[in-house]
Amino acid sequence: MTILVTGATGNVGRPLVELLAKAGADVRAVTRQPEHADFSPEVKTIESARTGLSGATAVFLNSRALGDDLAGFVNQAVHEGVSRLVALSAINCDDDFSRQPSRFRGDRNKEVEQYAVESGVEWxxxxxxxxxxxxxxxxxxxxxxxxVVRGPHASASTAPIADRDISEIAAHALLTDDLVGRRIPLTGPQAYTNAELVAVLGDVLHRPLQYHQVPDDLVRQRFTGLGFPDGFADAYLAMQASTVSTPAVVTHEVDRILGRPAETFAAWANRFRAEFTPQKG
Ligand SMILES: NC(=O)c1ccc[n+]([C@@H]2O[C@H](COP(=O)([O-])OP(=O)(O)OC[C@H]3O[C@@H](n4cnc5c(N)ncnc54)[C@H](OP(=O)(O)O)[C@@H]3O)[C@@H](O)[C@H]2O)c1
Incomplete structure (x- = not known):
């Protein structure tokens, strides 16, 4: 089995590449910077997704990494005989685009699913x-x-999922036939408001953390300062506002598919505690 992974150095892609390699698959990892990729030695790095298609049997599609070439790349994959496409989409991909912030940075989570579904091969x-x-x-x-964490809507709700759990489900989708033909909403094990997430972090870090809701304009300024494109902040604010009175959906698909509980936000935060901790000196 030869599997091409796009977005291979990313949040989902990197653990996925290693899981596939560990399972014995022939893995081709696409990255623009192979010299910095630092994968296990058995992983083959490839600089352009299209050049990795010849002889590949399955492909993991990350629309951020594929950019404007998404549609053409999927066409070529099918043309070259790839027999399975696993798309990284998003739980909100059917929402109005005005509530999908990632679209404003170029992600195409609706289309990546659509192209996979309409490809004529397993998806x-x-x-x-x-x-x-x-x-x-x-x-x-x-x-x-x-x-103190400052941000919008203290009572906006999410059920964050550990990225590693997504990678593990992606590996399952690529290596087994169990999930073929399914659109699978994936969430963490519990819904929290922003204020509750900060409280969980406080418990993990043993610190008296607080969430302070700030006006939308401040949130816009912060995203602009971080270099996010116009429209991103408004879509983010709209997405958050839409969850203020409705707790986020929790699907438990991770548990069902992997046969073990999804990682909790507290366990995830504990793994990354150093990043939330002031550096001494
Ligand atoms: N974050 C969320 O909460 C969330 C939720 C649901 C869905 N999603 C979707 O998941 C996808 C992102 O997945 P991810 O977080 O695993 O990806 P990521 O870490 O942001 O990026 C994956 C890799 O793609 C390459 N890349 C990034 N930006 C690129 C660009 N503009 N052009 C070409 N290559 C680029 C980079 O690899 P190299 O530098 O090595 O080439 C990067 O390491 C998006 O479609 C996003 O909308 C995200």
Missing amino acids: VSLRPTVFASNFRGMWSGQLSAGD
Whole structure:
């Protein structure tokens, strides 16, 4: 089995590549920077997704990594005889685009699923919710500087999923026939408000952490300062607002598919505690 993984150095891709290699698959990992990839020696790195297609039997599709070539790449994959496509989509891919912030940075989670489904070959679509790793990007800087997280809607709800659990489900989708033809909404084991997530982090870190809700304009300024494109912040705010009075869905698909509990947010945070901790000196 020869599996081509796009987005191979990413949050989902990196653990996926190693899981596939450990399972004995012939893995081709696509990265623009092979010299920094640092995979296990048996993994073959490839600089362009298209050049890795010849002889591949299955492909993991990450729309962020494929960018504008997504549709053409899927066509070529089918043309070259790939027999299974596993798409990394998103739980909100059918929502109005105004509530899908990632679209404003170019992700095409609706299309990646659609192209896989319409490809004529076996397909699986993974629809994860918010990755736990998002909170490293959003909150680690604030929590390294103090005990307060500032952000929108204290009562907005999410059920963050450990990225590693998504990778494990992706490996299952690529290596077994169990999930073929399914769109699978993937969540963490529990829904939390933003304020509750900060409280969980406080318990893990043994610190008196607090969440302070701030006006939308401040949230916009922060995203702009971090280099996010126009429209991202508004879509993020709209997405958060839509969950204020409705707790996030919890699907338990991770447990069903992997036969073990999904990782909790607390366990995930404990693995990354150093990133939320002020550096001494
Ligand atoms: N974060 C969430 O909460 C969430 C939730 C649901 C769905 N999703 C979806 O999951 C996908 C992202 O997955 P991920 O977090 O695993 O990916 P990622 O870590 O952001 O990126 C994966 C790899 O793709 C390459 N890449 C990134 N940006 C690129 C660009 N503009 N052009 C070409 N290559 C690029 C990079 O590899 P090299 O530098 O090595 O080439 C990167 O390591 C997106 O479609 C996102 O919408 C995310």
